[in-house]
Amino acid sequence: MQNPAIEYDYTVAKWFSYLAILFGIIGMGIGVWIAFELAFPELNYVAGQYSLFSRLRPIHTNTVAFGFTLSGIFATWYYVGQRVLKVSMAESKFLMAVGKLHFWLYFIGALLAVGSLLLRYTTSKEYAQFEWPFDIVVVLIWVLWGISIFGLIGIRREKTLYISLWYYIATFLGVAMLYLFNNMEVPTYLITGMGDPFHSVSMYAGTNDAMVQWWYGHNAVAFVFTVPIIAMIYYYLPKESGQPVYSYKLSLLSFWGLMFVYLWAGGHHLIYSTVPDWMQTMGSVFSVILILPSWGSALNMLLTMKGEWGQLKENPLIKFMVLASTFYMLSTLEGPIQSIKSVNALAHFTDWIPGHVHDGTLGWVGFMIIAAIMHMAPRFYKREIYSKKLLEMQFWLQTTGIVLYFSSMWIAGITQGMMWRAVDQYGNLAYSFIDTVTVLHPYYTLRGIGGLFYFIGLFMWAYNFYKTMTASKAIEKEPQFASPMAA
Amino acid sequence: MDIRLIQGVAYLGLIIFLTFILYGYIIHLYRSEKKGKRNYEKYGKMALDDELTSPPVEPLEEHTKESR
Ligand code: HEM
Numbered sequence: 001m002q003n004p005a006i007e008y009d010y011t012v013a014k015w016f017s018y019l020a021i022l023f024g025i026i027g028m029g030i031g032v033w034i035a036f037e038l039a040f041p042e043l044n045y046v047a048g049q050y051s052l053f054s055r056l057r058p059i060h061t062n063t064v065a066f067g068f069t070l071s072g073i074f075a076t077w078y079y080v081g082q083r084v085l086k087v088s089m090a091e092s093k094f095l096m097a098v099g100k101l102h103f104w105l106y107f108i109g110a111l112l113a114v115g116s117l118l119l120r121y122t123t124s125k126e127y128a129q130f131e132w133p134f135d136i137v138v139v140l141i142w143v144l145w146g147i148s149i150f151g152l153i154g155i156r157r158e159k160t161l162y163i164s165l166w167y168y169i170a171t172f173l174g175v176a177m178l179y180l181f182n183n184m185e186v187p188t189y190l191i192t193g194m195g196d197p198f199h200s201v202s203m204y205a206g207t208n209d210a211m212v213q214w215w216y217g218h219n220a221v222a223f224v225f226t227v228p229i230i231a232m233i234y235y236y237l238p239k240e241s242g243q244p245v246y247s248y249k250l251s252l253l254s255f256w257g258l259m260f261v262y263l264w265a266g267g268h269h270l271i272y273s274t275v276p277d278w279m280q281t282m283g284s285v286f287s288v289i290l291i292l293p294s295w296g297s298a299l300n301m302l303l304t305m306k307g308e309w310g311q312l313k314e315n316p317l318i319k320f321m322v323l324a325s326t327f328y329m330l331s332t333l334e335g336p337i338q339s340i341k342s343v344n345a346l347a348h349f350t351d352w353i354p355g356h357v358h359d360g361t362l363g364w365v366g367f368m369i370i371a372a373i374m375h376m377a378p379r380f381y382k383r384e385i386y387s388k389k390l391l392e393m394q395f396w397l398q399t400t401g402i403v404l405y406f407s408s409m410w411i412a413g414i415t416q417g418m419m420w421r422a423v424d425q426y427g428n429l430a431y432s433f434i435d436t437v438t439v440l441h442p443y444y445t446l447r448g449i450g451g452l453f454y455f456i457g458l459f460m461w462a463y464n465f466y467k468t469m470t471a472s473k474a475i476e477k478e479p480q481f482a483s484p485m486a487a
Numbered sequence: 488m489d490i491r492l493i494q495g496v497a498y499l500g501l502i503i504f505l506t507f508i509l510y511g512y513i514i515h516l517y518r519s520e521k522k523g524k525r526n527y528e529k530y531g532k533m534a535l536d537d538e539l540t541s542p543p544v545e546p547l548e549e550h551t552k553e554s555r
Contacts, residue, residue: 008539084533086538087539088539158533158543158544158546160530160533160545162534164534238531238534238535239537242535248531249517249520249527249528252527253509257509260505278491278494278498
């Protein structure tokens with residue numbers, strides 16, 4: 001505005017985009033591998049202890065959640081943040097340095113943390129496996145991100161914070177609170193002078209530990225897989241389609257609704273466990289209420305496309321985003337159904353749960369990050385997207401993959417749940433565990449194939465991105481709305 | 488009084504209270520638009536018109552002038 005020579009600086013956004021692609025491929029590659037291990041158990045032993053399912057599963061979950069997804073979140077923050085605040089990172093040397101430091105600390109920290117899991121260092125708390133030294137690194141990374149967020153807000157030109165920023169800020173605050181409380185632990189070596197220096201024990205025990213863990217676990221879903229992804233869609237879908245958000249007021253209302261309701265719903269992970277009954281009921285009730293703010297955001301997105309549905313046919317990025325919000329609606333309908341006590345009695349411990357998880361993560365989180373990064377690519381490199389056709393193929397291949405994934409897991413999960421509880425006329429269990437394994441085998445294979453489709457799609461994405469960066473036709477001017485693409 | 492009853496009543500009370508807050512917020516949003524205090528929908532433009540050179544929907548300076 002004042003100084004026409006200044007432009008938005010995408011350096012850090014670019015770096016995090018590369019990481020998102022890298023961690024996506026590593027994390028989901030391991031995912032496909034362990035899916036096939038479940039179908040063909042011999043695969044467990046190809047690399048001794050390092051290829052065991054139990055060793056690889058936490059690496060899969062941590063890499064996709066805190067590698068792929070977080071990189072996507074940071075990449076989009078460093079892009080969207082500047083744009084909606086109308087201030088460039090180039091205007092502050094300090095913020096630029098913080099951004100770069102944030103990136104390097106995150107990258108090195110992530111590699112070390114994944115290495116530690118491979119070497120068996122784990123707290124054994126799901127999604128919070130990293131041992132205490134890595135927790136300290138995580139806190140530092142988070143503080144740097146916080147400085148970057150509030151620093152940029154401090155030098156902004158736009159007075160009002162766009163709705164996406166509310167969601168990024170909520171992600172920052174929510175994860176900070178959850179992570180700190182759930183990872184309260186005592187490093188045993190420092191206290192006793194004995195044992196492994198990396199080892200620690202949780203400060204909570206028994207049922208309390210379970211409650212804190214799932215308050216965290218559930219809200220990790222909220223503040224890593226939902227809130228920042230909504231931040232993205234509120235920016236990228238309107239921008240790519242050229243349509244303002246259907247209702248800004250609805251976006252504010254859904255924001256507060258989501259913030260309030262999510263934090264109470266974690267009890268649905270502990271139904272029929274030792275936590276107090278009223279707490280289970282509360283988790284269940286709040287989960288059902290959670291449909292409202294969730295669908296509020298999702299419908300707001302779909303209605304943003306009102307009268308512009310032609311774009312869905314023309315533009316593969318719109319396809320990715322519209323399907324993402326559709327999958328968001330699916331998982332936020334499915335989740336509340338699974339939270340109902342009688343349904344959970346059947347669904348808990350079965351493959352229906354990973355079925356639900358992957359509607360959300362592959363359909364909603366994955367598609368949104370893929371679309372966001374491809375939207376940014378032409379702006380990063382001032383070149384058009386290398387191939388629209390490849391993007392279309394990726395879309396259909398990955399969509400087929402997700403459908404194979406969730407349909408096989410729905411059938412497998414419900415079959416499994418029914419077989420576990422089936423009894424004969426005298427009340428004896430009708431099946432032994434191995435009977436269920438035999439029946440489930442084809443579905444496990446199908447799930448592996450679905451995952452493989454999605455995984456192949458990631459390589460199409462990476463290739464398309466790389467070609468956009470290096471070999472695509474240059475454009476003179478940053479595109480305003482729809483991203484330009486070569487056929 | 489039985490602790491469970493207290494919990495139950497407190498729980499119900501809380502829900503009713505929060506429902507009021509939520510509806511209050513909706514009313515607040517629509518009221519301030521009707522009175523012309525704010526136009527929320529114009530903020531949607533922030534995502535669409537986000538060049539470094541484009542004028543802010545609500546510039547910061549305006550704010551400081553107002554408060555002076
Ligand atoms: C209204 C929203 C949602 C509700 C009420 C909900 C509810 C549930 C329930 C009841 C479970 C199974 C607990 C069990 O019996 O083990 C679950 C698991 C899970 N959900 Fe959701 N869900 C919602 C949305 C989502 C979304 C959008 C995602 C991802 C993007 C997601 C990711 C997960 C994950 C990762 C787990 C697995 C936790 C584990 O490791 O056991 N959920 N959810």
